[in-house]
Amino acid sequence: MKRRTREAWAAYAFLSPWMIGFVIFMAIPMVASLVLSFTDYDALRSPEAVGWANYQRLIEDPAVRKSLVNTLVYTVLSVPATMAVSLALAALLTRAAGRSAGFFRTVFYLPEITPKVAVGVLFLILFNGQAGLVNAVLGLVGIDGPQWSTDGPWVKPGLVLMHLWSVGSTVVIYLAALRGVPRELYEAAELDGASAWQRFRRVTVPMISGALFFTLIVQTIAALQSFDEAYTAFYGSAASATYSNDAALFYLIYLFQQAFEFLHLGYASAMAWLLFVVILAITLVQVRLSRRFVYYEGGDR
Template structure:
């Protein structure tokens, strides 16, 4: 028992930094925001209890619905594109030599450590409809590029393309998963006359479905919490003076405005909990559907 007690104490000692961080920076703020969501609070005066008024206002505020739709549309565009591009790049890297693969893996991952604010500024430079590098490149092949930063139809596709700049972490995950697929399966399938597409569909995808499922959840949650690039590009001090459309008004941007521009902290807390419930519901649906498609070594779960 003394040995078990010592091992337990050692385990708790190693876990304590995470546990303390979780309590201080996650659990306690979440409980505080839940309490504040039932109050009228502006950080200047003491909170005043208002019951369910903030949540009823969420149903009546048209900007909440608009920002949520913008966020969901962006997620539906961004997540599949990120996964497809990452898988294509990882497939190319898996065929490269060990030294060259290491070099390109580093190159692909470097944009991940680029500040998101810098990416937002870069968006305005590259996707400028008049003098942007993207439209200049399209003009070389005879394509008249759209107004990425001012046309509401092209704002979200432009942000998706900009997001593909930083897919390095997903590429690394897929590359590790691809290298874990037994080569014997490909050799046996090739001997049976399976085409490259059949090998990819029947072997590669099922064997890396766990990694695909993980990145699906992570990328969905990240897309639903999109903020930095869009806010910097369209709602920063310089951009807000010229941009008037709501096409880039994502849910987290509107939450930020309510909390820190209008000081409606109680209402912003209610918005945060609504987003939490939406993310929870979508994640539960994804987990439920994954039981039919995700393959584990013990079989499909």
């Protein structure tokens, strides 16, 4: 018992930096924002209690609905595209051998460490409707490229394409999952006459479904909190006068504007809690549905 007690205290000692950081930088700010969401606060004077007025304003504010719809549409476009491209790249990496495997893993992961602000600036350079590289390449094959940065329907697809620049972490996760699939399963399926598509559908996907489910949740949460690239490209000081577009008004951008441009900190806190509820609801639905599609080694689904 004494030994177990010492081991428990040692474990708590190792966990304490994270626990202290969570309390100081996560738990306390969350409680404070919940309290502020019921106040009128602009950082220049003391908070004034307003009850549910901020949440009532959320229902009536058309910009909240617009930004939330933009964010959800972007999420629906971005998450499947990210997962599909990452899985395709990971499948290609499984065929690499020797030194080339390490080289290509590094190449695919390097964009992951590119600052998001730089990616936003890169968006304006590559997807410029008149002189951008993307439209120039499309022109070589006879396609008249759209106005990615000013035509509303094309803004979110353009941002999704830019997001595919940095899928390195997802590729690494899928690569590890693919290499964990037993080769015997592929050999048995091939002996039974299964085609490549059938082997992928009946063997690969079930065996890596845990990794797919994990990245689905992580990518969904990240997409719902998209901010950096869109804000830099459309709402930064250098670009806002020319490229500002309501199609790029994501929820977190509008929250940022309310909090730090208009100093409506109480209202912004209410917006943050609405986003928290939306993310929680979507995640719970995904977890619920995962019981039907995710394969576990013990045989449970």
